[in-house]
Structures are given as structure tokens and as C-alpha cells.
Amino acid sequence: MNKRKFLRYSFLSTVTALTAPSVTAMAKRHAKKGKKPVVISTWNHGGPANEAAWPILADGGRALDAVEAGARVPEADPQVTSVGYGGFPDRDGVVTLDACIMDEKQNCGSVAFLQGIKHPISVARKVMEETPHVMLVGEGAQRFAVEQGFEIENLLTPRAEAAWREWKQESYYQPVINIENHDTIGILALDQDGHLSGACTTSGAAFKMHGRVGDSPIIGAGLYVDNEVGAATATGMGELMIKTVGCHQVVELMRHGYTPEEACREAIERIARKLGDYKQFQVGFLALDKAGNYGAHCIHPGFHYAVRDVLGAQRISSKSKLE
Numbered sequence: 001m002n003k004r005k006f007l008r009y010s011f012l013s014t015v016t017a018l019t020a021p022s023v024t025a026m027a028k029r030h031a032k033k034g035k036k037p038v039v040i041s042t043w044n045h046g047g048p049a050n051e052a053a054w055p056i057l058a059d060g061g062r063a064l065d066a067v068e069a070g071a072r073v074p075e076a077d078p079q080v081t082s083v084g085y086g087g088f089p090d091r092d093g094v095v096t097l098d099a100c101i102m103d104e105k106q107n108c109g110s111v112a113f114l115q116g117i118k119h120p121i122s123v124a125r126k127v128m129e130e131t132p133h134v135m136l137v138g139e140g141a142q143r144f145a146v147e148q149g150f151e152i153e154n155l156l157t158p159r160a161e162a163a164w165r166e167w168k169q170e171s172y173y174q175p176v177i178n179i180e181n182h183d184t185i186g187i188l189a190l191d192q193d194g195h196l197s198g199a200c201t202t203s204g205a206a207f208k209m210h211g212r213v214g215d216s217p218i219i220g221a222g223l224y225v226d227n228e229v230g231a232a233t234a235t236g237m238g239e240l241m242i243k244t245v246g247c248h249q250v251v252e253l254m255r256h257g258y259t260p261e262e263a264c265r266e267a268i269e270r271i272a273r274k275l276g277d278y279k280q281f282q283v284g285f286l287a288l289d290k291a292g293n294y295g296a297h298c299i300h301p302g303f304h305y306a307v308r309d310v311l312g313a314q315r316i317s318s319k320s321k322l323e
């Protein structure tokens with residue numbers, strides 16, 4: 001068994017045990033009913049996000065509420081430098097945010113190039129629920145957010161500003177996706193009623209061109225949910241997911257019988273076949289099917305995700321193409 005496999009199996013076998021009696025009862029129900037509920041999220045902050053989502057799912061709440069609650073955790077955390085407050089700015093020093101959300105009824109809402117609002121995921125949900133539209137961008141999205149009661153705040157933390165100033169000294173005008181340390185959060189949940197929802201929120205590629213929008217607010221690219229089949233989300237260099245409509249592809253592959261992991265791997269293979277420059281960038285897909293099975297695949301080693309179900313919390317390393 002190679003090291004990666006070993007680590008993976010170690011993670012699986014060191015599931016955090018929960019001891020509360022209600023959890024035992026739930027575990028029995030879970031065993032009978034299948035793998036519901038479950039929530040999965042990208043990267044390290046997926047753990048805290050899942051913990052915020054979990055009580056909603058455990059109480060029989062909606063997957064939609066769970067994914068929104070989860071996504072809000074890294075959005076508010078100034079230590080997370082690719083999401084919400086504390087996110088690295090664009091090359092002009094402006095923090096611009098992208099997010100989208102999708103429910104079990106094919107409803108979706110999205111905001112892009114949004115400035116000064118700490119919780120773009122909640123604005124995206126308002127777009128979904130309070131407007132006839134799917135997507136609002138820039139100043140219009142901000143105006144709508146304020147009308148909905150969101151506050152305009154300065155999202156550029158001293159840490160993010162210092163990183164931007166240091167980057168500017170080199171004047172290397174390329175968007176940066178750090179292979180080892182992405183922080184965009186994509187979160188997918190299956191609730192006790194068997195309904196799926198997903199959310200994705202990011203400050204995008206650090207030091208991107210002003211006005212650049214990535215995959216994260218684009219339904220089908222950075223997130224897709226089909227309640228008949230499954231859900232998928234993505235992290236990494238968004239241009240590659242947009243060019244291949246990656247998450248829609250992952251869900252469609254699951255419809256045709258691929259497991260979540262196989263579907264993610266095939267979406268990565270298609271990027272590799274079609275996009276010659278793919279090795280320069282990290283991309284990871286994460287998927288959850290209607291039965292509660294999940295899996296991931298990425299280009300470069302290093303992508304991992306967090307899972308929370310009745311058995312506890314796990315952190316799983318994804319297999320990668322360039323391992």
C-alpha cells in the first residue's frame with residue numbers, strides 16, 4: 001500500500017467517534033436508511049464548515065440551510081485567504097467575491113464581482129429566493145445586498161493587504177492559484193429527506209485582473225446539483241472548469257453510472273485531454289450522489305476534503321492525476 005493510500009485508509013479508519021446517545025440512535029437509523037444525512041466540503045476549512053452544517057442536517061433540516069451555514073464559516077474567517085473577509089484582493093488591491101448556491105428543486109442564485117459584503121453566499125441565496133434572476137454582478141449585486149439588509153464592510157484585512165503589496169513589488173501580473181493552499185469552499189449536502197443542495201464561495205484567484213470572474217459563481221462550472229442524481233463542486237483554477245463546464249459534466253457522468261470518484265476523475269481527464277496547459281494549475285472536483293456516496297479527484301497531489309456524517313468527521317486525501 002503506498003503512502004497516500006495508507007494515509008487515506010488511516011483517515012477512514014480514524015473516524016472521530018461521537019458518543020452522545022442521540023447519535024447512536026441516529027446511527028441505527030442511518031444504517032437502515034442509507035448514508036443520509038451527509039455533508040462534504042473542500043479543503044481544511046471544510047471541517048469547521050461541516051460542523052456548522054451538521055446540526056441542521058442532524059435535526060432533519062434542509063440541505064440548503066446546511067450548505068449556506070457551512071459556507072458562511074470561512075466567509076467570516078479572516079485567516080482564510082481565498083474566501084470572503086480576509087480574501088486576497090485582485091491586482092488593484094480590491095477584494096471581489098464570487099458565490100453561488102443551488103437547491104433540490106433546480107433553483108439557483110449567484111453573485112459575482114461583489115465587493116464589500118462579507119457573506120456573498122447569503123446574497124446568492126437572496127438572489128435565488130427574492131428575484132426572478134439567477135445572477136447579479138458587481139455594483140448591482142451590492143445594491144441588491146444592501147436593499148436586503150446586508151452591510152457594506154471593508155473586507156481587506158491587514159494580512160491580505162500586506163500580501164498584495166509584497167506581490168506588487170514583483171509586478172508579476174499573473175493570477176495566482178497556489179497548488180498547496182487553496183481555500184475556496186465548495187460544500188455539498190444530502191439531508192434526511194434525501195434532498196441535495198450545494199454552495200460555493202470564493203475571493204477567486206489571488207491578484208487576478210480587476211473584473212475577473214472565476215468558476216465559483218457559474219452554475220455548471222463551479223457547482224451543479226441535480227436532485228435526481230447528485231451534486232458536484234470544484235476548486236482550483238476556475239478558467240479550466242468554465243472551459244469544460246466541469247461540475248455539470250461530473251453530475252451527468254454520475255447519471256450514466258459513474259461513481260462520484262470516477263466521475264471526478266473523468267472530468268479531470270477531459271481537462272487534461274482538451275487543455276494543453278492544465279499541468280500549470282490545480283483543479284479538484286468533489287462529488288456526492290443521491291445515495292450518499294462521495295468522492296473526488298484532482299490534477300496535482302494535495303487536494304483533500306472533509307466529510308461529516310453520523311459516524312463523525314473525516315478528512316480524506318483525493319487521488320490525483322499527476323501523483
Ligand code: SD4
Nearest residue numbers: 182184204214235236238
Ligand atoms: C476561482 N475556483 O476563482 C476559484 C479559485 C479557487 O481555491 O478555487 N481557489 O477560479
